[in-house]
Amino acid sequence: MNYFDPHIHMVSRTTDDYENMAAAGIVGVVEPAFWQGQPRTNVGSFIDYYDLLLGWERFRASQFGILHYCTMGLNPKEANNREMARDVLNILPRYLAKDGVVAVGEIGYDDITPAEDEALLAQMEMAKEFELPVLIHTPHRDKVTGTKRTLDAIKDAGVAPEMVIVDHLNELTLPLVLDSGVWRGHSIYPNTKMSEPRMVALLQQYGTERMVVNSAADWGKSDPLKVPKVGQLMLDSGFSEEQVSKVLFENPIEFYAQSGRINLAEVQRPKVDQTQQWQENSALRGQTPIVEK
């Protein structure tokens, strides 16, 4: 079974994680730009971090046969440092233009402040300009209010609901977004957020349409294998392989495919050792070599 983790912070994971993820069937990941556990103090730290997502981390993933995409954005926590936030928003367009950047994100609310409002709105405008989907994080605290505010902000910004995924949903907030037309993201965590059994229960109650599941694994206590683990529990609970594939592979790729920078065929294509393609100049047309293992 092929899996896709549409929200995971690989810069904080080890090569063992990559190995285990590949062994569990994860063929691609999306790494949203987010904060670093402690606040950054200047825009240069963002530039290096964004370059890391596009460069070294993508390379590291490729060494394990995993396709690595990312989203670019200014997270809500650091949006509250207004001076730095302004500098970050100024450099953001040049990153939104890059290949492999499949959405604007993760953006949204943390403390639900006016500064967060402004950064959210400005970045949704950029998403429209660069024709990119948007990954919106819902806050850990005051989650119901934050989710409602998020839906209002999407409407105010005039972003099409099918271009948005609202993430970290749970039993209380999923019903709030059901009628809005946005995609529904759920993060499965060892202790906080959602668990596998609760996720399977939501899928049984609400179906598989526009439903997306991720591990959101980072440098905290988290588990990069949560997507395949949900897959196993879905199968054990009577879901078909097609249904598992829809929720844990096709749905997230279909959402991000609206960026024009990822598609199902690309993620499913067989891996090749492209160093061999240099043997035949003709086989190289339009490509540059990559060793895929």
Next chain:
Amino acid sequence: MNHYNRLYQALAQQCSEAAIEWLKQALNAIASESDPTAKHQIASAMAKRKVGDQAVTLTLELMGEEPREICHWSSADCSRILLNLALIDTSDKPLTSLLSEIYAQGDERERAALLMGIPVLDPDAQWLVEAEDCCRTNSLLLFSAMVMHNPYPARHFSSRAFNQLVLKALFLGLDIAHIEDLQARYNSELSVMCADYIDERMAANRDYPASIWLAMRLRDCRPGTANLLADCLTAQDVGKRYYAALALQHEPDEQTEALQKIIKQQAEQETDPEVQAALTKLIESKRL
């Protein structure tokens, strides 16, 4: 016709109308607006999405050489090289700082396009120090872009940098037959480095790259190396047989009677047509 026009013409003939319309606007914006660098940054990043990534064929004269057909640059690569040329043409900044800026702000594919196109962008090697430095990359994509089918390193790199490049290509599993003018840049130090690499691999019970013989001359190697090369002529691995036969074409003085016997015997039973052709050429050159 200059490089700019040739690149533009090839793209215009081989890409969609919408793609060319986008490219034309981007080129005009870089040429006419007050902040060409900002326009260039966004256009270069967007080029693959807007112009696509399909095969393009074009003929260019690289660094004053005879015209050559290039078919390993995609439409995205060609567009990015063209956008880089447009920025170089407009900007007041020195070429070296411009190229460094473009490289620093590009993603892997944008950087690869710059390196593939470096004979066009920097024919006089003003950016040489940085270009040599680019070979320190971990990325196979970037390294290949600079090293494979690219005349720039052989023309401009120091011997030390060129030798390092050959060894790194072998290390990464690339076929060094695609390094341009390898034979012209041959030096004895290269043989020593390659022989050491073979020793290191064999000491670890690992195989060594078949094409390594192209960077070696027996006269510069320890005695005994000739036997290793002779063994390759009859090896099971077709790559080993092929490159051994190819390498011996550069070694007319090293063909002892014993070696010639092996060559003839192998030619009689060789099943691979390419190896067969290489062996035949070897036998014929010796008759002449």
